[in-house]
Amino acid sequence: MKVLFVVSEVYPFMKTGGLADVAYALPKALRKLGIDIRVIMPNYVSIPSKYKERMQKVSEFTVPVGWRNQYAGLLYLEEDGVPFYFIDNEYYFKRNEGAYGYYDDGERFVYFSNGVLEAIKHMGDFKPDIIHCNDWHTAIIPVLLKENYIFDDIYKNIKTIFTIHNLKYQGIFGKEVLGQLLNLGENYFSEDKLKYYDGISFMKGGIIFSDVVTTVSSTYAEEIKTSYYGEGLHGLLNEISYKLYGITNGIDYDLFNPRYDKEIYFNYDENSSSDKLKNKDQLQKRLGLCEKVDIPMIGIVSRLVGQKGIDLIDNVMEELINLDIQLVILGTGESRFEEMFKYYAGTYPNKVSANIFFSNELAQKVYAASDIFLMPSQFEPCGIGQLIAMRYGSIPIVRETGGLKDTVHPYNEYTGEGNGFSFANYNAQDMLYTIKRSIDFYYKKDIWNNLINKSMREDNSWKKSANMYIDLYDKLIWRN
Numbered sequence: 001m002k003v004l005f006v007v008s009e010v011y012p013f014m015k016t017g018g019l020a021d022v023a024y025a026l027p028k029a030l031r032k033l034g035i036d037i038r039v040i041m042p043n044y045v046s047i048p049s050k051y052k053e054r055m056q057k058v059s060e061f062t063v064p065v066g067w068r069n070q071y072a073g074l075l076y077l078e079e080d081g082v083p084f085y086f087i088d089n090e091y092y093f094k095r096n097e098g099a100y101g102y103y104d105d106g107e108r109f110v111y112f113s114n115g116v117l118e119a120i121k122h123m124g125d126f127k128p129d130i131i132h133c134n135d136w137h138t139a140i141i142p143v144l145l146k147e148n149y150i151f152d153d154i155y156k157n158i159k160t161i162f163t164i165h166n167l168k169y170q171g172i173f174g175k176e177v178l179g180q181l182l183n184l185g186e187n188y189f190s191e192d193k194l195k196y197y198d199g200i201s202f203m204k205g206g207i208i209f210s211d212v213v214t215t216v217s218s219t220y221a222e223e224i225k226t227s228y229y230g231e232g233l234h235g236l237l238n239e240i241s242y243k244l245y246g247i248t249n250g251i252d253y254d255l256f257n258p259r260y261d262k263e264i265y266f267n268y269d270e271n272s273s274s275d276k277l278k279n280k281d282q283l284q285k286r287l288g289l290c291e292k293v294d295i296p297m298i299g300i301v302s303r304l305v306g307q308k309g310i311d312l313i314d315n316v317m318e319e320l321i322n323l324d325i326q327l328v329i330l331g332t333g334e335s336r337f338e339e340m341f342k343y344y345a346g347t348y349p350n351k352v353s354a355n356i357f358f359s360n361e362l363a364q365k366v367y368a369a370s371d372i373f374l375m376p377s378q379f380e381p382c383g384i385g386q387l388i389a390m391r392y393g394s395i396p397i398v399r400e401t402g403g404l405k406d407t408v409h410p411y412n413e414y415t416g417e418g419n420g421f422s423f424a425n426y427n428a429q430d431m432l433y434t435i436k437r438s439i440d441f442y443y444k445k446d447i448w449n450n451l452i453n454k455s456m457r458e459d460n461s462w463k464k465s466a467n468m469y470i471d472l473y474d475k476l477i478w479r480n
């Protein structure tokens with residue numbers, strides 16, 4: 001079985017969020033299970049040079065973008081046992097900052113999508129049975145395949161699967177994009193195709209035109225069929241629910257392992273979890289927090305945006321400060337949240353540490369040092385932070401939504417069940433109550449150690465979920 005996994009970002013080449021972690025770990029897990037899966041992404045200028053130096057040119061060709069033909073180079077590199085292809089074009093991908101957010105993102109990802117389809121002619125023996133697309137940047141591929149490529153023998157039998165990592169970002173553009181970039185007729189501006197209010201939605205195209213749609217947890221797969229979470233597509237998602245599956249993400253257990261992690265101060269595992277405290281001690285020193293090991297440290301590693309529930313925290317910040325806790329924040333996002341955290345860190349430097357940047361190294365230290373990991377998301381397709389936190393024995397407090405609900409089960413003091421804490425309504429007081437409740441248990445050392453132990457032993461590796469993808473791939477191919 002041959003699968004081409006198409007994605008706009010992959011760790012360690014380019015990462016802006018959890019998508020990049022999945023795009024690294026899932027193909028790696030699938031290859032271990034014997035699937036010939038290869039990954040293709042844009043050759044961004046900012047990919048570190050140590051990888052660029054190892055890339056080999058496979059081929060050159062042209063890619064249609066509207067009435068123009070643009071150059072493409074196809075580059076190749078193997079990393080951690082996974083073959084990667086890169087579509088090279090400086091005009092589109094030589095930009096200084098990050099992967100997205102440019103005025104011509106629509107054109108850039110139409111170019112990339114057509115580039116991927118053209119590249120399939122240049123991959124030698126590797127003729128994919130399945131193209132696996134991810135998020136809006138690649139959602140137009142199933143549309144273009146069915147409209148422009150399917151008549152060619154190489155493409156005739158290719159099946160498509162589209163994974164939604166976040167329904168909120170749809171790739172919405174003016175309808176002129178149909179003719180100017182996509183070479184699609186006016187008839188695509190209709191409710192059963194790409195039309196989305198006055199424009200067109202690439203995400204909608206991916207949902208309608210791919211053979212199977214997946215999303216990254218079973219709860220989110222249900223939630224997006226409702227108007228609250230459906231981003232205007234809930235009607236459609238109900239209609240296509242016969243081909244919609246929720247498969248919960250895992251994390252890479254080699255990459256995220258407190259026993260071997262080189263970024264943390266002291267390594268530990270579930271049998272030596274008391275060494276976790278040494279990490280806390282060191283991090284308190286580094287961040288200038290009060291050096292006392294018996295204060296619960298709450299970690300937040302997150303983009304500081306509405307989706308992540310930061311406004312709930314904002315709402316009860318004063319009350320939080322009054323508790324005997326330490327708060328460590330790492331991440332960037334909306335300036336109102338960045339400023340808010342900076343203000344509290346400035347006013348209470350012993351209690352609050354606001355690290356308004358992103359650093360992999362510090363992130364690992366926060367997972368290892370913190371006692372509690374706070375993730376009160378408004379919506380969360382899967383969430384990766386809570387999975388890493390559990391692996392490092394930091395007990396998650398989450399709102400019961402999406403993947404958070406599927407992976408964190410609230411502690412029940414009567415039965416001893418559960419691996420974390422959670423609250424149902426998107427409400428700051430409920431969150432505050434849950435934080436207080438968790439702190440009560442933090443001081444009951446038997447219970448707390450038990451929780452640490454349990455969460456560290458959870459299996460959130462990719463093994464189970466990778467097998468679920470294989471079942472889906474199998475089904476798709478068997479339908480022929």
Ligand code: GLC
Pocket residue numbers: 017018019022165166216249380381382383384403
């Ligand atoms: C997006 C979602 C997040 C998910 C990730 C990987 O970033 O917001 O919940 O974990 O994609 O699928």
